Amino acid sequence: MPTNPxxxxxxxxxxxxxxxxxxxxxxxxxxxxxxxxxxDTKPSDxxxxxxxxxxxxxxxxxxxxxxxxxxxxxxxxxxxxxGGKRHWIWLLVAAVVVVALVFVFVVVRKPKSQxxxxxxxxxxxxxxxxAPTNLDIRxxxxxxxxxxxxxxxxxxxxxxxxxxxVIPSIAKSWEKSADGxxxxxxxNQGMVFSNGDKLDAHDVxxxxxxxxxxxxxxxxxxxxxxxxxxxxxxxxxxxxxxxxANLLWTLTGxxxxxxxxxxxxxxxxxxxxxxxxxxxxxxxxxxxxxKANPKYQGANKAKTKTVVLRYFGDDxxxxxxxxxxxxxxxxxxxxxxAEPFEKDSEHFTVSAGDDTDKYVLAMNSxxxxxxxxxxxxxxxxxxxxxxxxxxxxxxxxxxxxxxxSLDPGxxxxxxxxxxxxxxxxxxxxxxxxxxxxxxxxxLTYANTYGTELGDQLRSQLKAIGIDLKVNVVEFSxxxxxxxxxxxxxxxxxxxxxxHDFSQxxxxxxxxxxxxxxxRDFYNKAMAAxxxxxxxxxxxxxxxxxxxxxxxxxxxxxxxxxxMRKGVKxxxxxxxQTLLPLYGVTYTQVGK
Amino acid sequence: xxxxxxxxxxxSGRGDASLAKKIAVVLRSLWAxxxxxxxxxxxxxxxxxxxxxxxxxxxxxxxxDxxxxxxxxxxxxxxxxxGTGSDVFSWLMAGARTNLLIAxxxxxxxxxLGMALTAAMVSRSAAVSGVAVVVVDALISIPTVLIAxxxxxxxxxxxxxxxxxxxxxxxxxxARIARPQxxxxxxSDYVDSALANGASWFSVLMHHIMPNTMPTMTVxxxxxxxxxxxxxxxxxxxxxxxxxxVPSWGHSLATSVKFIDVYPLTVLWPGLIVTVVVVALNVFGDAxxxxxxxxxxxxxxxxx
Numbered sequence: 001m002p003t004n005p006x007x008x009x010x011x012x013x014x015x016x017x018x019x020x021x022x023x024x025x026x027x028x029x030x031x032x033x034x035x036x037x038x039x040d041t042k043p044s045d046x047x048x049x050x051x052x053x054x055x056x057x058x059x060x061x062x063x064x065x066x067x068x069x070x071x072x073x074x075x076x077x078x079x080x081x082x083g084g085k086r087h088w089i090w091l092l093v094a095a096v097v098v099v100a101l102v103f104v105f106v107v108v109r110k111p112k113s114q115x116x117x118x119x120x121x122x123x124x125x126x127x128x129x130x131a132p133t134n135l136d137i138r139x140x141x142x143x144x145x146x147x148x149x150x151x152x153x154x155x156x157x158x159x160x161x162x163x164x165x166v167i168p169s170i171a172k173s174w175e176k177s178a179d180g181x182x183x184x185x186x187x188n189q190g191m192v193f194s195n196g197d198k199l200d201a202h203d204v205x206x207x208x209x210x211x212x213x214x215x216x217x218x219x220x221x222x223x224x225x226x227x228x229x230x231x232x233x234x235x236x237x238x239x240x241x242x243x244x245a246n247l248l249w250t251l252t253g254x255x256x257x258x259x260x261x262x263x264x265x266x267x268x269x270x271x272x273x274x275x276x277x278x279x280x281x282x283x284x285x286x287x288x289x290x291k292a293n294p295k296y297q298g299a300n301k302a303k304t305k306t307v308v309l310r311y312f313g314d315d316x317x318x319x320x321x322x323x324x325x326x327x328x329x330x331x332x333x334x335x336x337x338a339e340p341f342e343k344d345s346e347h348f349t350v351s352a353g354d355d356t357d358k359y360v361l362a363m364n365s366x367x368x369x370x371x372x373x374x375x376x377x378x379x380x381x382x383x384x385x386x387x388x389x390x391x392x393x394x395x396x397x398x399x400x401x402x403x404x405s406l407d408p409g410x411x412x413x414x415x416x417x418x419x420x421x422x423x424x425x426x427x428x429x430x431x432x433x434x435x436x437x438x439x440x441x442x443l444t445y446a447n448t449y450g451t452e453l454g455d456q457l458r459s460q461l462k463a464i465g466i467d468l469k470v471n472v473v474e475f476s477x478x479x480x481x482x483x484x485x486x487x488x489x490x491x492x493x494x495x496x497x498x499h500d501f502s503q504x505x506x507x508x509x510x511x512x513x514x515x516x517x518x519r520d521f522y523n524k525a526m527a528a529x530x531x532x533x534x535x536x537x538x539x540x541x542x543x544x545x546x547x548x549x550x551x552x553x554x555x556x557x558x559x560x561x562x563m564r565k566g567v568k569x570x571x572x573x574x575x576q577t578l579l580p581l582y583g584v585t586y587t588q589v590g591k
Numbered sequence: 592x593x594x595x596x597x598x599x600x601x602x603s604g605r606g607d608a609s610l611a612k613k614i615a616v617v618l619r620s621l622w623a624x625x626x627x628x629x630x631x632x633x634x635x636x637x638x639x640x641x642x643x644x645x646x647x648x649x650x651x652x653x654x655x656d657x658x659x660x661x662x663x664x665x666x667x668x669x670x671x672x673x674g675t676g677s678d679v680f681s682w683l684m685a686g687a688r689t690n691l692l693i694a695x696x697x698x699x700x701x702x703x704l705g706m707a708l709t710a711a712m713v714s715r716s717a718a719v720s721g722v723a724v725v726v727v728d729a730l731i732s733i734p735t736v737l738i739a740x741x742x743x744x745x746x747x748x749x750x751x752x753x754x755x756x757x758x759x760x761x762x763x764x765x766a767r768i769a770r771p772q773x774x775x776x777x778x779s780d781y782v783d784s785a786l787a788n789g790a791s792w793f794s795v796l797m798h799h800i801m802p803n804t805m806p807t808m809t810v811x812x813x814x815x816x817x818x819x820x821x822x823x824x825x826x827x828x829x830x831x832x833x834x835x836x837v838p839s840w841g842h843s844l845a846t847s848v849k850f851i852d853v854y855p856l857t858v859l860w861p862g863l864i865v866t867v868v869v870v871a872l873n874v875f876g877d878a879x880x881x882x883x884x885x886x887x888x889x890x891x892x893x894x895x
Contacts, residue, residue: 389657
């Protein structure tokens with residue numbers, strides 16, 4: 001299930017590489033005095049030049065010199081006595097203005113920067129895009145909730161690092177039985193929830209049992225689950241009915257979160273967790289204020305007292321907030337909109353982080369036109385991924401298969417169907433279509449992704465004999481037509497989940513893809529006893545999927561984050577689903 | 592009956608003969624006015640560009656160059672390129688014909704609907720006129736945007752949504768504004784005498800009542816055309832207007848407005864065009880009112 005289509009920026013494109021020399025680089029402080037000087041000193045400077053043609057008509061040098069120096073700038077014929085006086089008045093005014101300006105810059109501005117420099121801010125404000133509608137992480141879907149709560153307010157039994165690898169959290173270590181059927185976790189000691197309750201193995205076991213028993217969000221990903229038992233106060237064992245190679249990673253998400261079984265609170269607006277932050281204020285669709293949890297005992301103690309998350313539906317408003325200093329970080333920022341910040345490298349840093357978003361151009365494997373493998377292959381050969389990525393600003397990565405570089409089983413498959421118009425045309429001709437007799441196909445996708453991708457695909461596929469009708473629809477229409485009824489030729493979705501290869505073995509999924517060998521590889525991978533074995537099988541499965549061309553992977557979307565200079569510890573990778581904020585600090589630098 | 596028919600034929604025959612002359616007089620007096628000149632030039636340009644775009648645009652609409660997106664104006668791209676690398680000028684040219692089509696269809700629909708409703712509202716049957724008045728008054732309170740949003744649910748984004756929504760919205764307005772004049776005509780002595788002479792109510796409606804509402808109608812329709820252009824931009828921006836891939840000014844605006852901070856120029860062009868055209872249509876309406884009114888335009892009296 002694409003829980004979050006259009007999760008992140010979808011917008012069109014820019015070429016940021018045009019290295020415009022920095023008119024902003026000099027900065028406001030530097031430019032202002034230089035700007036001010038010529039205008040302020042103008043009266044005295046301009047006078048002689050003005051006076052020359054009108055008044056200095058004489059050939060007598062001394063007379064001319066006299067006229068030059070004496071004539072007032074306004075009243076040319078007002079007489080020399082008067083003019084002389086005005087000259088001094090103007091000079092005086094100019095001098096006062098210059099001195100005043102210098103005073104402003106030296107006296108007023110400097111202390112400000114001295115005061116700000118080197119002092120760490122108490123509050124860091126972060127601009128995000130997708131807002132959670134409530135805080136009920138057990139029942140409410142959407143990656144916006146994982147982003148703010150997991151690792152910040154609630155902690156899992158284990159968690160992930162920025163490379164999507166499992167690392168300790170509430171459990172400091174674990175071991176797996178030889179048959180892969182049971183996992184024993186050894187917990188940290190002395191942990192408490194933010195309400196003061198003790199956190200021990202009973203809370204952990206209870207949380208996992210509850211999840212499965214009550215079918216909370218994501219419970220279905222706990223495959224082959226049998227039981228979770230507290231062996232003693234600091235040890236938990238999870239038993240499975242069959243080996244499941246994804247278990248540990250699954251526990252880094254919602255299924256592994258540990259809740260206080262005694263706490264009474266409204267989970268929609270409040271949260272009681274064991275993380276480094278507590279929820280101080282929650283305004284739906286607007287902002288969430290996190291305060292450092294004073295009772296927190298773990299290793300990830302919050303470095304900044306208050307972190308405010310502000311949500312911007314509108315890209316322009318978000319960019320303006322970063323410009324004006326209302327927020328110090330913006331994630332994600334549409335690559336094209338980031339251009340002004342990239343140019344102003346004195347005050348901002350712009351960087352892209354890896355993520356697991358796959359822009360999947362699904363081709364209905366059982367469609368009456370796309371059922372023909374030659375057509376699907378032609379489409380893959382006919383798409384110029386480099387151009388697509390360039391038009392989006394160049395941050396994204398090409399990908400040739402269903403597994404992104406941060407997921408197990410990744411290998412570079414971009415060589416399988418490289419951009420080759422001639423080959424694409426030949427395949428289309430074989431299938432009976434030419435640019436003069438094009439094949440008509442519908443591309444249906446949700447309007448969250450903008451129209452640019454559709455327009456570009458239409459343009460690219462036109463060359464190989466495909467007349468693409470682009471249907472940009474509401475997400476609900478997409479769900480109905482494409483996802484549920486599978487009534488589509490081509491579709492486009494940003495599948496942003498990690499470890500989501502299972503969608504290619506689900507024959508009921510909207511891809512209509514069915515390959516027994518892929519299913520076999522996948523099952524072997526899930527039953528594998530080592531990660532290496534698992535990754536090997538997954539890689540083989542992915543290669544087979546890519547060969548069958550049930551989809552084209554347009555690119556691996558990477559999140560562009562723009563922040564003020566002086567922000568440290570903000571995670572760049574995966575920050576739309578996992579945003580650990582304990583290390584974030586802001587120290588104002590420069591002016 | 593036969594007598595009445597032949598008289599009607601005579602009247603309409605004379606009307607056709609003088610219609611061309613009347614139009615010529617109206618155009619001349621429009622041209623004589625400064626704002627009329629401006630409006631005529633803009634509208635003529637709109638028509639010409641629309642026709643030319645059918646056979647020629649500087650660049651093919653479906654050529655996208657992803658390596659040169661948001662390019663600055665150049666010899667190859669007169670107004671630069673947009674976010675997909677398409678030529679902005681070509682899209683604006685092609686957009687002219689979509690907007691012209693929308694304006695014409697919306698005005699036609701509004702005109703037909705407006706006249707039908709006006710006729711109903713001055714009907715001699717008290718029940719029909721009473722119901723019509725209530726219906727018009729009730730429906731007029733529904734904003735055009737809302738009608739469009741409701742229509743877009745089953746129809747999706749399409750030109751038809753804009754045309755129907757605008758047609759309904761402006762048709763209701765039209766009927767509301769034309770009603771007093773139609774009522775005045777309906778109660779006049781010449782209508783009474785025509786009826787006494789055996790003319791049918793329909794022919795009276797066509798030949799006496801409707802012509803009396805014409806000055807108001809033409810002005811109102813001209814304003815509606817301008818509002819339809821605005822509505823296209825607004826609705827397309829909201830995502831219920833023209834579908835993706837159909838060139839229109841609203842489409843050009845909607846795709847570029849996301850980047851107004853970084854590439855303000857691309858928003859400026861479609862915005863400027865929409866503004867100029869809407870101003871021209873509004874001014875045209877004002878000028879037309881004076882030009883087609885025999886009281887205000889003595890030249891017209893001479894032709895008639």
